[in-house]
Amino acid sequence: MNAKGELIARLVGQGQGAPLFEAVSRGPAHERLFRVQVIAGGRVLGAGGEGRSKRDAERLAAESAMRALDGVTDDGPQNAGTKDAGPQEAGTQTPARWPIYSGVLEAALETALDLAPEDATLDEVRADAARLYRDLLAELGHGPEEEG
Template sequence: MNPKGDLIARLTALGLGTPTFDATAEGPPHERVFHVTVSAGGRALGQGEGRSKRDAERGAAEAALAALDAQEGDQSVQTQLAQPRGRWPIYAAVLEGALEAALELAPEDATLDDVREDAARLYRDLLADLGHGPEEA
């Protein structure tokens, strides 16, 4: 069983990109406890805790998978995850790079809409990774 790999595959299939795992540690070295939050598309999906970073990441991935399983039939929840609310800031050079990357990575039979969707996802993921989420409307 590989919850982290399963989560990555699931989020990719949903078009949400690759998840990020943010870890913190507390306690003395001999009693260290790690806390991990896993996010995708600028939204937290699950949290985990463990004596090692790996165990905490596994717990966070399992929690995220359980949350996705619970919401599996609810398309509105998946839509909310895929498209965070608010208006994303526009950085022309970053957007241009996302479009170029999406076009370069697109299969030959991809439609213009497919390329636009991939470019938008790349742009959102990059901005979310840099901490520049959507502005509240």
């Protein structure tokens, strides 16, 4: 079974119903980039996924959602909405998470993509989007939440 099928089976088995895979695409037809978020029970699960095809983006989003259901956080810039607030020293409490506001996150990604130079890598655009997102939330007074 594939990641998307496993996620659907898991959520349906838990009585949550099938998840919604929200996809948006960006860029010209020859360089199309898909971004998919998984929504279940009215909330975004995981960091989502990006890929050159909708199928790849859905697979990555499903894998991220399953990790989130398992309580494992994704590492890396693609996880802008849930990225840890910063480095953590040994022996300190669990790091805080930034709250997820999908509309704000989408706008930060669009802005980062618009401002990126043509030779920017996807990871560079993701990192810029994460910075924009965190800076905007900090300015609005919606800083990181402490994990329990």
